[in-house]
Amino acid sequence: MAVTSIDVARRAGVSQATVSRALRDQRGTSEATRRLVREVARELGYVPLQSGRSLSTSRSRRIGIVVGELTNPFYAALVAPIVHELDARGYLGVLLHDGDIREPDSAPIFDGSFDGIVLTTTSDSRLADEIERRGVPYCLINREITGRRTASAHVPDNVRGAELVAELLTGLGHVEIGVIAGPATTSTGSERLHVFRDALARNGIALHPDAVVEVPFAIDDGCDAARTVLAARPGLTALFCANDVLAIGALEAAAQLGRRVPEQLTVVGFDDIPLARLRAFDLTTVAVDLTALARRATAHLLDRVEDPQVEPQRAVHEVRLVRRGTHAAPPS
Structure with a gap:
């Protein structure tokens, strides 16, 4: 026999209406009561009928x-x-x-x-x-x-994030810098690139057109873009990647080309996804919670x-x- 909301109410020691409100996360029940009802519902294997909910709540x-x-x-x-x-x-x-x-x-x-x-x-x-x-x-x-x-x-605060990367790279003394940007049609791609370029300009550093590539946010695209940039500008010592996925691709490209990171090439990402923290990548990045x-x-x-x-x-x-x-x- 199927478990009903009456069974949940009886086990939890509350009314059936309270069970209904608690499982719908409606006002009128305390957080403690909601936790209790959900725990009892899980124990009993009670699953609310979605069609009934839709009829009663229009949701x-x-x-x-x-x-x-x-x-x-x-x-x-x-x-x-x-x-x-x-x-x-x-x-x-x-x-x-x-x-x-x-x-x-x-x-x-x-x-x-x-x-x-x-x-x-x-x-x-x-x-x-x-x-x-x-x-x-x-x-x-x-x-x-x-x-x-x-x-x-x-x-995320794209403006502050891009400025932090510019401050880091210029503070370390980099002048030959490249960017692997995301698509210009995305706010994350366009804003991070524009702010980074302006921040470098304030420090007297200009991005060479060949040092900037806009690609989709994918590892393979990041790898291909990094190979393109490093081939066009072999003197580059730093790459800012508009997200960590692109940066991981850039690290793969550096390995393929025999460019030691960080001794010969600094790579910085954006987001701090879980992969960035692994020792295999050990990626410097702009962390977003x-x-x-x-x-x-x-x-x-x-x-x-x-x-x-x-x-x-x-x-x-x-x-x-x-x-x-x-x-x-x-x-x-």
Whole structure:
């Protein structure tokens, strides 16, 4: 016989209405009561009927999470805390690959299956346009699109991060510097490059056009870009990569070319994904607390789902420079 909410209420010593409110994360129950009810529900194997919830609340309690390339380690680092926050609030996260949403105006995400959308990639701004047109609550995480009035956006401080890298490299005495930038169509790619270039200029250092390559945020692209830059500018002693995935690709290129890091080449990334901390990479990078960023953004989205009066917000998250083994003064 299937376990019911009455069974959960009896075991937890609360009313059936309290069980319902606690599992829906509604107001009127304490955090202690919600934890107790969820623990009992897990012990008994109780699973609320989603169709019944939808009828009673007009919500599916499902959130779509639009991501880019699923093999990219950055998305693994970002999606996990999103899913954890959703689970803590009683929502189910459903991964959606942006490449599968070819016609945003007819995408199945608008069939009522999702209460809100998390965009971790902005490769196709038409999707954001359609989300806004339909009035679905959504948030942008890590990247943002200018002019979006109804979207919340939680992003790292790209300006301060790029300035920190420029300060590090110029302070070490580097003058021959290259950049592996992300796509100019992304805020992370364009902003980090522009701020870094301006910060170098203030120190009398100009980036040679051949020393800058814009590529997708992927390891293979980072490797190819680094080989291209180092072939065009063999005197380079430092590479700033717009994220850690590109930097890992650059480290592979350096190994292939026999360029010792950090003795002959300084490499700096951005994000501080878990891979960057491994001894195999030991990557100097701009650290972003991706867990806090993702959970705060998701929590705010759910607040908007549950209360349409909650206003969108743009939050810029602090960054810090983490020095590891891939930076050094240029060879004399």
